[in-house]
Amino acid sequence: MSHSINKTMTKEEMIDSLIQQISSMQNYAQVESVILDVSRIAAVHGFPVSQCFSKLEITIEELSPMNLTSTQWSCFRYALICLREKASLLRKYRRH
Amino acid sequence: MNPPPLSTAYYSDDELYDSQLSPRMKKLSPIHWSPLEVIKAAAAFLSDKPGSKIIDIGSGIGKFCIVAAQQYPDCDFYGIEQRRDLHEIALMSRKNTPSELNLHFMHGNFTELDFSGYDGLYFFNSFAENLYNFGRIDNSIQYSAGLYNYYANYFYKILDNKTSGTRLVTYHGSDSELPKSYQLIQVSFNNYLKMYIKE
Numbered sequence: 001m002s003h004s005i006n007k008t009m010t011k012e013e014m015i016d017s018l019i020q021q022i023s024s025m026q027n028y029a030q031v032e033s034v035i036l037d038v039s040r041i042a043a044v045h046g047f048p049v050s051q052c053f054s055k056l057e058i059t060i061e062e063l064s065p066m067n068l069t070s071t072q073w074s075c076f077r078y079a080l081i082c083l084r085e086k087a088s089l090l091r092k093y094r095r096h
Numbered sequence: 097m098n099p100p101p102l103s104t105a106y107y108s109d110d111e112l113y114d115s116q117l118s119p120r121m122k123k124l125s126p127i128h129w130s131p132l133e134v135i136k137a138a139a140a141f142l143s144d145k146p147g148s149k150i151i152d153i154g155s156g157i158g159k160f161c162i163v164a165a166q167q168y169p170d171c172d173f174y175g176i177e178q179r180r181d182l183h184e185i186a187l188m189s190r191k192n193t194p195s196e197l198n199l200h201f202m203h204g205n206f207t208e209l210d211f212s213g214y215d216g217l218y219f220f221n222s223f224a225e226n227l228y229n230f231g232r233i234d235n236s237i238q239y240s241a242g243l244y245n246y247y248a249n250y251f252y253k254i255l256d257n258k259t260s261g262t263r264l265v266t267y268h269g270s271d272s273e274l275p276k277s278y279q280l281i282q283v284s285f286n287n288y289l290k291m292y293i294k295e
Contacts, residue, residue, distance in 0.1 A: 074246065
């Protein structure tokens with residue numbers, strides 16, 4: 001699944017957009033597709049992928065459950081799992 | 097016509113208390129309703145000063161609040177319960193108790209409530225039903241590990257936002273899920289009952 005992202009956006013705007021997208025997701029498959037798309041979006045805008053992963057991870061970790069529904073919370077926790085897995089793969093790939 | 101108030105004797109012995117419950121509620125009692133001795137110890141710690149407002153999260157049929165309200169008439173006890181049938185039993189029991197003025201039951205999910213006005217919280221790990229599939233109360237609500245995680249994190253934030261001096265009692269709770277600012281004061285009942293004060 002590919003999401004439309006404004007071509008002139010900053011890294012912060014890109015992260016905000018991803019947060020908005022994840023907050024509207026209803027299941028883990030949708031979340032996974034958004035996270036899988038992060039590398040492509042980052043590349044389009046010329047942002048380092050690892051920095052985008054890291055920034056998105058920090059932003060999600062700072063979210064409070066008090067401002068989220070249980071579905072949103074669950075989707076963000078799953079997004080963290082996907083992000084960490086992708087970041088780990090990225091590090092492994094770079095070492096070789 | 098309302099039935100006459102229950103004798104306070106019903107709240108002096110767990111078996112006697114259970115004897116006035118329906119068969120279904122009686123079956124749930126050993127797992128889900130706090131033992132009277134636990135309630136008395138928790139209430140004594142939470143009702144440290146007159147006028148205290150104490151809330152039971154996941155109040156079920158109201159056993160904690162009813163017993164505590166009778167013991168400490170100068171404090172107010174509140175219960176929030178998301179299952180309507182249990183909430184209604186609590187309301188009915190409230191009518192039948194000698195002291196109902198300091199007893200308040202609310203129907204809803206704890207995430208809908210503003211916790212700022214409460215001085216003390218009683219928490220008999222009501223989120224755990226999301227982790228185990230035995231002894232569940234019913235199938236009227238969704239259960240999931242994800243929901244446990246959400247509730248546990250939400251509760252953490254509530255506790256974190258409370259003012260210094262807030263009292264907390266957990267029964268079958270976990271220290272690791274509480275903010276570090278809660279200082280453990282007393283432990284009893286095989287380490288299941290823990291009493292904390294926020295620094």
